Amino acid sequence: MKRDLLTIRDLTADEIRRLIARAQVMKREWAEGSLQPILSRRVLGLIFSKPSTRTRVSFEAAMYRLGGDCVFLTEKDSQISRSEPLADTARVLSRYTDAIAVRTFAQSDVEELARFSSIPVINALTDQFHPCQVLSDLLTIQEKRGSLDGLHVAWVGDGNNVAHSWINAAARLGFTLSLACPPGYEPSSEVLEWAKEHGTGTIQLTRDPHKAVLEADVLYTDVWASMGQEDEAENRRKVFREYQINASLMNAAPASAMVLHCLPAHRGEEITADVLEGPRSAVFDQAENRLHFQMALLEWVITQKG
Ligand code: CP
Ligand code: NVA
Numbered sequence: 001m002k003r004d005l006l007t008i009r010d011l012t013a014d015e016i017r018r019l020i021a022r023a024q025v026m027k028r029e030w031a032e033g034s035l036q037p038i039l040s041r042r043v044l045g046l047i048f049s050k051p052s053t054r055t056r057v058s059f060e061a062a063m064y065r066l067g068g069d070c071v072f073l074t075e076k077d078s079q080i081s082r083s084e085p086l087a088d089t090a091r092v093l094s095r096y097t098d099a100i101a102v103r104t105f106a107q108s109d110v111e112e113l114a115r116f117s118s119i120p121v122i123n124a125l126t127d128q129f130h131p132c133q134v135l136s137d138l139l140t141i142q143e144k145r146g147s148l149d150g151l152h153v154a155w156v157g158d159g160n161n162v163a164h165s166w167i168n169a170a171a172r173l174g175f176t177l178s179l180a181c182p183p184g185y186e187p188s189s190e191v192l193e194w195a196k197e198h199g200t201g202t203i204q205l206t207r208d209p210h211k212a213v214l215e216a217d218v219l220y221t222d223v224w225a226s227m228g229q230e231d232e233a234e235n236r237r238k239v240f241r242e243y244q245i246n247a248s249l250m251n252a253a254p255a256s257a258m259v260l261h262c263l264p265a266h267r268g269e270e271i272t273a274d275v276l277e278g279p280r281s282a283v284f285d286q287a288e289n290r291l292h293f294q295m296a297l298l299e300w301v302i303t304q305k306g
Helices: 013-032 054-065 086-096 107-116 131-145 161-173 189-198 209-213 230-239 247-252 283-303
Strands: 043-048 069-074 099-103 121-123 152-156 176-180 202-206 218-221 258-261
Touching (some): 013 131, 013 161, 013 283, 043 054, 043 086, 054 099, 099 107, 099 283, 107 121, 121 131, 131 161, 131 258, 131 283, 152 209, 161 176, 161 189, 161 202, 189 202, 209 247
Parallel strands (some): 043 099, 099 121, 152 176, 152 218, 176 202, 218 258
């Protein structure tokens, strides 16, 4: 069976751990010059309907480092913009490429592509989930903290796509996730219900960011207005004012706690510049790990090894 990554729910805890371990090996092999071109003559198709810096470039660089190549398409440059059905696009791309990474709005569109593709489909971000981000963040945490055992992550801000993927990860791996979100901006009830039903993690919701970070190993935030929510940005700036990672919130957390942010960041909104640039922030190592994790993920979906 082909290996899609539409949400973290597609992976078992063991598969997540193996992918992280493999990414660590590939990262070391690349640094030593011993990484083999295991995806030689393989092609990754990327279809992006939203902007991207990290996800696009890390996928493209990962393919190149592994000896393969990429074709990048925006929705508007393809016939999707002229109403060619996703089902047809999926079947055609399946004949040209070895995997597809998709960044779009509706999760159902990624599901549709996966249903009609004979090759693996990777969710490169939807309104609902951002699995590649959170999986590579787990690699960063593993590296910095030494282990994922007994992990406690605090999410501060919008209950958005990245938060949803954190909930899936906590459920799968069985760690503690405390989310501080303002009223009306909590994670989706379907995502919370799934975690409750299928997961082993502890997921706590609060209104109080100080409470969420009290015992956290990781403080995590993301933009207040995600891509596609630009019209709501002004209102969200008011709603989320108290949901900022700043010096005062850092003081409420354990001294060893680190700060992560998927980026792009809006300094002075969800995070202050001093914290983002400060000694407890690992955001650029975190961004780098997107590349190392993508290598492991591409090997996993395309070669089906591991
Ligand atoms: N974090 C992340 O996915 O960044 P991009 O939007 O730049 O890909
Ligand atoms: N929640 C953000 C993540 C960007 C990487 C968005 O969807 O825009």
